[in-house]
Amino acid sequence: MSSVSPELLDRFAAIVGEKHALRSEADLAPHLIENRGLYHGSSPLLLKPGSVDEVSAILTLATETGTAVVPQTGNTGLVGGQTPREGKSDIIISLERMNKIRDVDPVANVIVADGGAILADVQKAAETHGRLFPLSLGSEGSCRIGGNLSTNAGGTAVLAYGNMRHLCLGLEVVLPSGEIWNGLRRLKKDNTGYDLRDLFIGAEGTLGIITGAVLKLFPQPLGKQVAFAGVNSVEDALSFFNLASSLCGTSLTGFELMPRFGVEITARNIEGVRDPLESAHPWYVLVDISTSDSAETAERMMMALLEQGFEAGLVQDAAIASSVAQQKALWHMRESMSDAQKPEGGSIKHDVSVPVLAIPAFMREARDAVMAAMPGARICAFGHMGDGNIHYNISQPVGADKQAFVARWRDMNHIVHGFVLAHGGSISAEHGIGQLKRDELASIRPAIEMDLMRRIKRAFDPAGIMNPGKVVSLDQTLPTN
């Protein structure tokens, strides 16, 4: 299978030492697949470099010999960006040994971490110093900073704090040539030439490997309130979001939309989750408020918001978490909504965004078309309403054949993405492009945009060795190992 010679594999392995070079099928297996089971790649070798210099030596050799490599951190990506190509021999570069917190400065509000540092470890290090690192996602216990940056990760706190792009001040990147770019700046303002940092963020490891980053910290909020409210419609949820925005401003730190079906299956399939409201409602919102001045402000805001929501007829029923444990339980329900689909059979997923105001129309149109195309489909469309970001997931009809259902993935994409594009939306709000959406992206974007992306790729990686076949496909010949 491999077109990389054993001698060359040995040269790569020698850089990190045999102990940190995996070659057996059993050792490699977990790195060749991803969570959704959509991709199964192949690779003759996984390297675990222990330093930036080792990463540099690997990439120098890769460019010299035209050997394709794929960077991998927590292997939690959802679009196959971290999975080696099928039928090729991409060498996997895992950053799992480069997992240190290099520095925490709570006064300057920055933390410096290795590309392989686990997100939860960064959160904990910040907390230990009385600070908040706000990026928060379901996979935070295993995903790693380099991957979070390479996919410009979003999650549940984007509304108030922005996504990974907004949380990063500086980067250290090893280029395909093996050269190291030290851009580990800690500055809030720096207008000195082209924005290289933002080019590497979201590039999914196709322009270089992010080995270190300077990230922003925030004060721990003094006040925190979480509520769960039943609403009659997506329209009401949107009106309630607008009310919350104007009442709470930047103190509105989360506003998540969930359908009845999502709450049902989460209560049914996820240990410890229960519906906190007495009766059923077609839709639900989770509201999160954080305040910097005092706990009372958050309380006052939440009470005023719910009161006005009831008065305006937007909120039908609501429960406010009365302890940190209850707050966590409400968030746990929302964060397990995707996992809760697994016991229900196959699911076809979308990660889309539309302008916030277009959400109700988009949801209506997509539902009608999906139900017409597949009677019995169970739609589980939930997500970050305040960001316009909906995870438009579809569970198979009860009793349907899973294989036959999943085979309709592209059909369903076509339907859902059609409405997304009609609203000027995005077919990948936060998960990225990877392998899953590469060709679709090229088909929907203007030719000039894809052309500019290819020009950048060629300028940074003339040998085409960095995570080939992901994000953008080149006309030029790629390494075939």
Place this chain on the structure above:
Amino acid sequence: MSSVSPELLDRFAAIVGEKHALRSEADLAPHLIENRGLYHGSSPLLLKPGSVDEVSAILTLATETGTAVVPQTGNTGLVGGQTPREGKSDIIISLERMNKIRDVDPVANVIVADGGAILADVQKAAETHGRLFPLSLGSEGSCRIGGNLSTNAGGTAVLAYGNMRHLCLGLEVVLPSGEIWNGLRRLKKDNTGYDLRDLFIGAEGTLGIITGAVLKLFPQPLGKQVAFAGVNSVEDALSFFNLASSLCGTSLTGFELMPRFGVEITARNIEGVRDPLESAHPWYVLVDISTSDSAETAERMMMALLEQGFEAGLVQDAAIASSVAQQKALWHMRESMSDAQKPEGGSIKHDVSVPVLAIPAFMREARDAVMAAMPGARICAFGHMGDGNIHYNISQPVGADKQAFVARWRDMNHIVHGFVLAHGGSISAEHGIGQLKRDELASIRPAIEMDLMRRIKRAFDPAGIMNPGKVVSLDQTLPTN
């Protein structure tokens, strides 16, 4: 002087019509110089296109014929980025006719504007719809959105709202080839490939011409408080900033540092400005608080902040503006501090940033070295303390020869920037690189970083016609017109 043939000039002029093509010395004169009088360029022709298609036609012809062009919007830049090269024949493309607000959507909180829209007009359009467009700078009455984006403008509201990069959702750009990239997206989240938007922002018109933009709007704050406080030292100002940050969080919308000398000359040289405090203090801070929930919250915050500042011995005296007019007067003092230097003779300016915590050390070191190198120099170092951004300006010694003083610009740069770099700072926090700092940037940045910038420039502008000689110099032959 011109190496562009009269026939070719006629072809360019025909695109916009003779009425919108300026050729006379008198018409061109104001476009060949910039505010500080550092550059005086030359040009045979200024074109005022009236549409994106006309801009496209101009650039198509420029690339075909290898004719250099320089985009110009409000001509308020401070680094010569908008000034044609000296002794060459760059054709100036002015966006002043493309000055429309295309759309305001106060519910979605976006505004779409032409690249030539004046910043103040964008602010006003937002206000008319009950919204805030927060970018605010001294030149807002004449600077234009395309220039603000191309320089990633900062100003006084960056602390809470970010700079122009953070205020932009989407762009429309005409590429050097004449192709039009329509990236006018209105999405909060969109992870679909390389971040082209952020590459054009801050590129100072060297990669394309920004002809339109989707910008973010914010709710008008309900509460607003502005205070002016005398403090004993930069250290005390920093401690007071930290107190303000932790008390006010994101409601702290401005924190500006000013020296006694700056307040003195502003009161002396600027109509209508007076020092609101009874006695003199070595340093001053201007504190701006905006709150989204109510006017009372802002009042309460400001009172608590000043009270705690007094108690901690950080604040010596303070005045709170009691009307909108007084608030504007305090901001006017701060914003005229640079102009107030003009009647004092020559001034040598720096626009630097350092990590916020390093400000006191940097100020001490720079002052000692500047005073040693030039006894009698009058330092007017003021700026956006919360962003680490100091405008380190030096007024000539009383009675010194202005010419001889300004001739020492590079010497003084060398001294001031030396301390900036030692603290990991930036030599251009918000004004950009242009002509002024191009060679210095290349001398202080790692070779790989400049190399990546050159690769991007060549990939986007292979003919080298877009604002050549600015930001990054290429080894390749540039158009010599």
